Amino acid sequence: MKIETECIHAGIDADPATGAVMTPIYQTSTYKQEGVGRHKGYDYSRTANPTRSALETCLASLEKGAFGLAFASGMAAIDTVLRLLSPGDHVLAGNDVYGGTYRLFEKVLRNFGLDFSYVDTTELDQVAQGLKPNTRIVWLETPSNPWLTITDISAVCGLAHNQASHPLVVIDNTFATPYLQRPLELGADLVVHSTTKYLGGHSDVVGGALVGKDLALRERLSFLQNAVGAVPGPMDCFLVLRGIKTLAVRMERHSQNALTLARFLEKQQNVAHVMYPFLGLSAQVAAARRQMTCGGGMVSFVLKDGQVTAHRLVERTRLFTLAESLGGVESLIEVPAAMTHQSVADSPLAIDPGLVRLSVGLENVDDLMEDLEQALA
Numbered sequence: 001m002k003i004e005t006e007c008i009h010a011g012i013d014a015d016p017a018t019g020a021v022m023t024p025i026y027q028t029s030t031y032k033q034e035g036v037g038r039h040k041g042y043d044y045s046r047t048a049n050p051t052r053s054a055l056e057t058c059l060a061s062l063e064k065g066a067f068g069l070a071f072a073s074g075m076a077a078i079d080t081v082l083r084l085l086s087p088g089d090h091v092l093a094g095n096d097v098y099g100g101t102y103r104l105f106e107k108v109l110r111n112f113g114l115d116f117s118y119v120d121t122t123e124l125d126q127v128a129q130g131l132k133p134n135t136r137i138v139w140l141e142t143p144s145n146p147w148l149t150i151t152d153i154s155a156v157c158g159l160a161h162n163q164a165s166h167p168l169v170v171i172d173n174t175f176a177t178p179y180l181q182r183p184l185e186l187g188a189d190l191v192v193h194s195t196t197k198y199l200g201g202h203s204d205v206v207g208g209a210l211v212g213k214d215l216a217l218r219e220r221l222s223f224l225q226n227a228v229g230a231v232p233g234p235m236d237c238f239l240v241l242r243g244i245k246t247l248a249v250r251m252e253r254h255s256q257n258a259l260t261l262a263r264f265l266e267k268q269q270n271v272a273h274v275m276y277p278f279l280g281l282s283a284q285v286a287a288a289r290r291q292m293t294c295g296g297g298m299v300s301f302v303l304k305d306g307q308v309t310a311h312r313l314v315e316r317t318r319l320f321t322l323a324e325s326l327g328g329v330e331s332l333i334e335v336p337a338a339m340t341h342q343s344v345a346d347s348p349l350a351i352d353p354g355l356v357r358l359s360v361g362l363e364n365v366d367d368l369m370e371d372l373e374q375a376l377a
């Protein structure tokens with residue numbers, strides 16, 4: 001199936017009990033057993049739930065993986081991956097990972113004896129130099145949050161998989177979604193999602209997911225999923241499944257609107273610099289065009305007058321709502337240094353306080369442009 005069809009049909013069968021076309025919300029914690037240990041594949045909903053199974057199958061199919069696992073949040077999914085490691089293991093991460101990822105690595109997991117270092121993963125020689133004999137995971141975000149940098153996934157996988165320690169290459173694919181980019185096909189071992197964002201698509205659910213291709217890895221991760229228990233409820237799984245049905249059309253329009261606004265912002269006097277994966281002619285844009293089908297819905301820009309102007313701008317938009325998060329049908333605006341990425345303040349990953357991030361929604365692009373124009377003025 002092509003991805004547009006998979007978004008609607010993958011993992012979805014009419015309910016065998018009633019014929020319901022939409023996946024039922026199996027709001028149950030437990031399941032009747034016919035005899036001791038004899039059941040229909042479900043015994044307790046932390047371990048497995050039919051609504052969650054439908055979502056997990058759908059995600060595996062979209063990312064071209066062999067398995068999917070759903071979690072209560074993106075952070076819960078990320079935390080579960082890191083529990084594969086033991087004290088003394090090293091993680092090499094991009095130096096512009098999501099602030100919450102950095103916080104988990106530095107303020108929580110470092111206390112458990114894991115070692116983390118950060119490099120500019122868009123520079124392959126920095127990745128090569130950053131790999132250590134005890135590196136077990138290479139952690140990438142591409143496009144990254146909020147700088148929208150692009151890392152060449154195949155090239156990094158080539159470097160990592162040549163290492164004797166054979167680290168797992170894990171890609172946070174939240175910004176691109178499998179509609180725009182499928183890292184497992186480019187050599188990655190595992191994909192992470194905050195399904196809160198584009199997969200859910202309507203700012204009405206918090207969730208996370210992992211998708212991989214190696215069934216031995218599935219065993220270890222699904223053991224952790226059950227042992228740790230950071231699982232989503234069936235209602236949340238239903239909402240993500242429903243969001244995914246329109247992923248293809250949404251990502252097309254998000255990308256069209258975002259590119260138009262990025263080009264508009266480039267021409268504004270008070271804007272110093274615009275970041276968008278498909279804007280310009282740099283090596284990163286070339287990599288984006290190789291591994292993504294469109295640029296996605298996120299645009300970041302730096303204002304010439306810095307923090308004060310950035311704060312004034314985001315408080316003056318009328319259609320763009322000042323709020324954290326991204327990936328919903330409505331347009332959002334924020335200042336990462338003071339909002340989503342506060343946890344990296346005073347660290348080497350600190351964000352320029354004059355950087356503004358847009359999550360470009362599905363409104364008419366002329367209305368969005370007018371809104372930015374009046375706020376910039």
Ligand SMILES: Cc1ncc(COP(=O)(O)O)c(C=O)c1O
Nearest residue numbers: 073074075098145174194196207
């Ligand atoms: C790229 C990225 N990864 C992971 C997360 C964490 O996801 P969640 O908020 O669902 O825990 C976020 C949240 O903003 C994110 O932007």
